[in-house]
Amino acid sequence: MSTHTISVRMENKPGALARVSQLFSRRGYNIMSLAVGPTERADISRLTLRVDCRDDSLEQIEKQMHKLVNVLRVTELVADESLERELALITVTVSPDRRAELVSLSQLAGARVADIGRDAVTFEVVGRPDQVEAFEELVRPYGVRELVRTGRIGLRRPSANGRMNTPTVSV
Amino acid sequence: MLGSDVVLRALEAEGVDIVFGIPGGAILPTYDAMARGTTVRHVLARHEQGAGHMAEGYARASGRVGVAIATSGPGATNLVTAIADAWMDSTPTVFITGQVRSDLIGTDAFQEIDATGITMPIVKHSWLVQDKHELVPALKAAFHVARTGRQGPVLVDIAKDVQEAELEFEWPDEVDLPGWRPPRRVNARQIREAALAIAQAERPIIYAGGGVLNGDACRELLELVDSDRLPAVVTLMGKGCLPDSHPLNYGPPGMHGSKYGNWALNKSDLVIAIGTRFDDRVTGKVSAFAPGAKVIHFDIDAAEVGKIRAAEIPVVGPLKFALTELVAELRTAREEHTPKHEPWLRQLEEWRASFPYRYTKVDGILKPQTAIEALRDLSTTVDGDVIWTTGVGQHQMWAMQYLVCDKPRSFITSGGLGTMGYGVPAAVGAKAARPDATVVCIDGDGCFQMTCQELATAALEGLPIVTVVINNGWLGMVRQWQELFYAERYAQTHLTKQVPDYAQLAEAYGCAGFTVENEDDLESTLAAAFDAGRSAVVDVRCDPEEKCFPMVPAGAAAVDVIEAPDEEGALR
Numbered sequence: 010m011s012t013h014t015i016s017v018r019m020e021n022k023p024g025a026l027a028r029v030s031q032l033f034s035r036r037g038y039n040i041m042s043l044a045v046g047p048t049e050r051a052d053i054s055r056l057t058l059r060v061d062c063r064d065d066s067l068e069q070i071e072k073q074m075h076k077l078v079n080v081l082r083v084t085e086l087v088a089d090e091s092l093e094r095e096l097a098l099i100t101v102t103v104s105p106d107r108r109a110e111l112v113s114l115s116q117l118a119g120a121r122v123a124d125i126g127r128d129a130v131t132f133e134v135v136g137r138p139d140q141v142e143a144f145e146e147l148v149r150p151y152g153v154r155e156l157v158r159t160g161r162i163g164l165r166r167p168s169a170n171g172r173m174n175t176p177t178v179s180v
Numbered sequence: 181m182l183g184s185d186v187v188l189r190a191l192e193a194e195g196v197d198i199v200f201g202i203p204g205g206a207i208l209p210t211y212d213a214m215a216r217g218t219t220v221r222h223v224l225a226r227h228e229q230g231a232g233h234m235a236e237g238y239a240r241a242s243g244r245v246g247v248a249i250a251t252s253g254p255g256a257t258n259l260v261t262a263i264a265d266a267w268m269d270s271t272p273t274v275f276i277t278g279q280v281r282s283d284l285i286g287t288d289a290f291q292e293i294d295a296t297g298i299t300m301p302i303v304k305h306s307w308l309v310q311d312k313h314e315l316v317p318a319l320k321a322a323f324h325v326a327r328t329g330r331q332g333p334v335l336v337d338i339a340k341d342v343q344e345a346e347l348e349f350e351w352p353d354e355v356d357l358p359g360w361r362p363p364r365r366v367n368a369r370q371i372r373e374a375a376l377a378i379a380q381a382e383r384p385i386i387y388a389g390g391g392v393l394n395g396d397a398c399r400e401l402l403e404l405v406d407s408d409r410l411p412a413v414v415t416l417m418g419k420g421c422l423p424d425s426h427p428l429n430y431g432p433p434g435m436h437g438s439k440y441g442n443w444a445l446n447k448s449d450l451v452i453a454i455g456t457r458f459d460d461r462v463t464g465k466v467s468a469f470a471p472g473a474k475v476i477h478f479d480i481d482a483a484e485v486g487k488i489r490a491a492e493i494p495v496v497g498p499l500k501f502a503l504t505e506l507v508a509e510l511r512t513a514r515e516e517h518t519p520k521h522e523p524w525l526r527q528l529e530e531w532r533a534s535f536p537y538r539y540t541k542v543d544g545i546l547k548p549q550t551a552i553e554a555l556r557d558l559s560t561t562v563d564g565d566v567i568w569t570t571g572v573g574q575h576q577m578w579a580m581q582y583l584v585c586d587k588p589r590s591f592i593t594s595g596g597l598g599t600m601g602y603g604v605p606a607a608v609g610a611k612a613a614r615p616d617a618t619v620v621c622i623d624g625d626g627c628f629q630m631t632c633q634e635l636a637t638a639a640l641e642g643l644p645i646v647t648v649v650i651n652n653g654w655l656g657m658v659r660q661w662q663e664l665f666y667a668e669r670y671a672q673t674h675l676t677k678q679v680p681d682y683a684q685l686a687e688a689y690g691c692a693g694f695t696v697e698n699e700d701d702l703e704s705t706l707a708a709a710f711d712a713g714r715s716a717v718v719d720v721r722c723d724p725e726e727k728c729f730p731m732v733p734a735g736a737a738a739v740d741v742i743e744a745p746d747e748e749g750a751l752r
Contacts, residue, residue: 024296024300024306026301027300065486069483069486072482072483075482076481077305077359078360079306080359
């Protein structure tokens, strides 16, 4: 088993997301994260999925996704050749006397303060998934009250060798 | 015109001559449009599942897209079994359902159900039409998607207000589906590799499935077989794609295929899979399947290649095109490689002679296989084509074993989903597609009772079919498993042979009813049913204890197929 990031360009049509996610559950694959949003074209969305599966299963998933009428292109984002980013909002419980310490720590780690309450601070952190995880670990000892991550989004690097966005399965 | 008229004009533009269905509230406007006039004939089913299987039978018998229409809610849910069946067997079908008014969608309105949601895993694609401007593009795309690439079912769910809306009708020439690009060619290098592998093989075997029929590649398959004297096994779904009486056809492999068919496939050194998907009923234990073989896999669906068994040579594309290319490339390859598979052909003939299908006749007991053999013999006396349909279970497997189908689209059955009750409505649909053919449904008593209401459709719509109920009084295949694997604990499988009285039931539906209880009356009764001049049902009361052999037990290697017990009752 290994973890893969799959990028799916699909038509921005009702039910398109449901068709993709349904296919994963029906074929027995577990989605670790899923992010969907608009692209440079209003009629096309991009879906970034993280899945944990065997390599031959990955090929099967990609082929099955290609058969969906709304799916335009399926690409695996390979780590060295792609950019991946994630946003997290983390509310940390903190007493007023330790607030300053926490805020300065977070600034060192590249997070921003999004909101400050009487006994808690919400941070926003944007970065590579490992940076987001590192920040989460950093503040965990203070007590994480609530946390939400967007799930990663990704694009192939234009600087990567070879053709742009080469589909991994050609049909 | 109204949206409902547009639906009919669309069907006409697509060349649809017959649809099967049942009206109801949310689809009423479309039925009203039928009343206003159309060239499309509507066959009124008695249950939406029946309408769905009729559309499937129509599609399988004709090669054209089958269409079924139902209302919202229960109309749509009753179609689900047929949609799933068409999905599993890749039957090109368009299902049209009415939906509640668009302003009521999502409110749990009367007879509202999320039809596109419920069917999402079992359709190639579906459309919920809530905007009248989407109606024409959806219908155009529906037919295109159903029939192109790997064929299968699609659903168009049309809100009632769209059917009632005023709009213009203009049938587009093109579909706008940027994400739907089924392969249209094959990779020439892979064809050359395939030809070379075949030319060098010592024990090649073609493993042909339903895709050959769907891909209209039967003639090309025959040419491949004949041009290089390549032996073949043909799956249940492929039956008829290569003549059963062809000397190089070794029949069906799999759970109830012959020992020689299973050995031919499993002891080969090169499996040439064509339009087939390595189904578990064929492979048995996958890790033990054809262990010494390299695999060439031809399929229109890339996702089937390598799904179950890795293919050393994958060939994705339309089979008709691929096989034509293959025959040519193989001829070239043969200039350098002389055939080495004659000893293999002799071996296969030896196995065929040693392990024929067999059962033991007993005086005074009518064996189900005898009835099927009698039907096979009777069919050779019929003028014109004979089309067989079946239900699912023992009778289906005996039909697969004993019927001789020499023409494509002459054997129509539920393979992947294993839908009991498929036979009668599928026969009605087949008859609608090919009225000149004699259509015979070989059914089980369990199956028959699931959809026999469609006898009314057959009787009233002028679609005469012959239904032969192999009546053993049990859910026979389940009983067989209970006997062999559940220590003869026959939980809830006994139906009785007497209730209902099938001949009386047939008469009640306006069909001719016959009952046969012994072998002496078999031939004459079946002949009388064929000549009844209307739909007929023959209740063949036969041995409840007869089991279907050969058999590959679940989870066993296919090569370890168990033959029928010998005259002393011993299994070997």
